[in-house]
Amino acid sequence: KRPAGAPDKSLARKVTKVGIVGAGLMASQMALLFARRLEVPVVLTDIDQARVDKGVGYVHGEIDKLLGKKRVSPDKANRLKALVTGSLDKAAFADADFVIEAVFEDLGVKQKVFAEVEEHVSPEAVLATNTSSLSITEMASGLKHPERVVGFHFFNPVAIMPLLEIVRAGQTDDATLATAFAVGKQLKKSSVLVKDAPAFVVNRLLTRFMGEVVKSIDEGTPFEVADKATEPLGLPMSPLILLQLVGPAVALHVAETMHAAFPDRFGVSENMKAFVAAGKTAVYQWDSTGKQTVDPEVQALWS
Numbered sequence: 001k002r003p004a005g006a007p008d009k010s011l012a013r014k015v016t017k018v019g020i021v022g023a024g025l026m027a028s029q030m031a032l033l034f035a036r037r038l039e040v041p042v043v044l045t046d047i048d049q050a051r052v053d054k055g056v057g058y059v060h061g062e063i064d065k066l067l068g069k070k071r072v073s074p075d076k077a078n079r080l081k082a083l084v085t086g087s088l089d090k091a092a093f094a095d096a097d098f099v100i101e102a103v104f105e106d107l108g109v110k111q112k113v114f115a116e117v118e119e120h121v122s123p124e125a126v127l128a129t130n131t132s133s134l135s136i137t138e139m140a141s142g143l144k145h146p147e148r149v150v151g152f153h154f155f156n157p158v159a160i161m162p163l164l165e166i167v168r169a170g171q172t173d174d175a176t177l178a179t180a181f182a183v184g185k186q187l188k189k190s191s192v193l194v195k196d197a198p199a200f201v202v203n204r205l206l207t208r209f210m211g212e213v214v215k216s217i218d219e220g221t222p223f224e225v226a227d228k229a230t231e232p233l234g235l236p237m238s239p240l241i242l243l244q245l246v247g248p249a250v251a252l253h254v255a256e257t258m259h260a261a262f263p264d265r266f267g268v269s270e271n272m273k274a275f276v277a278a279g280k281t282a283v284y285q286w287d288s289t290g291k292q293t294v295d296p297e298v299q300a301l302w303s
């Protein structure tokens with residue numbers, strides 16, 4: 001059955017090589033997924049060799065884990081490793097027909113990345129973005145071929161979460177959208193078409209929810225109490241553990257985007273800002289027996 005709003009699949013173009021801009025955790029998880037499901041060459045780029053090596057190293061390590069769990073044969077593991085390579089030079093994207101960016105969440109940075117990629121790929125290559133909340137129409141503006149830009153938003157952990165938000169921007173054409181849906185299907189994701197609105201659908205809901213949890217803590221509710229209070233909702237993970245999975249800096253960025261768009265409905269916690277500025281990535285810490293306590297430095301930020 002064709003997903004709601006998806007164009008005819010006959011318009012989809014074949015993808016024979018994938019480029020990934022950024023080699024951070026989200027980008028590396030994407031590289032593994034593309035290699036595993038599409039079985040085509042996947043090239044990762046980043047701003048320095050150490051990051052590129054770390055990204056490729058992560059993918060190879062995850063392939064070894066799959067081999068250890070007998071999810072892939074030794075032969076397939078070797079083939080997958082050979083498919084994922086890294087380069088500092090975007091010229092390595094030359095024959096790529098699907099390039100996705102997962103770099104720092106800044107509109108100017110992403111516009112610059114797409115303009116650079118456009119110099120190296122064919123006019124028909126799809127340029128996809130994994131942005132969590134930025135306007136894809138603005139991201140595409142200024143490009144020679146804005147009609148090939150599409151949102152392709154994954155969720156953490158990329159290998160596990162089934163949903164994919166596909167975002168049609170102002171200029172996105174049907175062939176680009178059809179290709180995005182075809183790739184989503186090959187990746188075995190459940191794709192939904194969403195509007196190019198701030199934070200699309202999932203993060204809009206999640207940010208409101210997380211914002212209320214943080215507000216409650218700002219007002220004096222202890223961290224563990226706020227977390228425990230969500231248990232009746234039956235979520236797979238408590239909000240403060242989810243915050244750690246997503247990354248507080250990313251969550252703050254989305255909250256700021258939503259606040260700018262809808263100041264009456266979305267706030268930004270000053271304590272959250274201090275938490276991110278302090279470089280903290282988790283509210284809790286765990287001792288060698290697995291006992292969970294609130295990190296005293298984080299507690300102090302809220303006192």
Ligand code: 3HC
Pocket residue numbers: 131132154155156157158159160161203206236237242245246250251
């Ligand atoms: N990275 C990669 N794989 C992971 C992982 C991680 N961080 N955490 C768990 N997994 C894998 C495990 O290895 C296991 O794989 P296997 O079956 O091949 O062995 C599988 O997930 C299930 O793991 P577990 O049995 O240990 O754990 P759970 O059953 O508790 O599930 C979970 C873990 C899937 C992470 C679940 O807790 C969950 O669904 N949490 C909610 C996640 C969520 O809401 N994500 C969306 C965040 S919003 C976002 O990303 C958008 C962004 O723009 C901000």
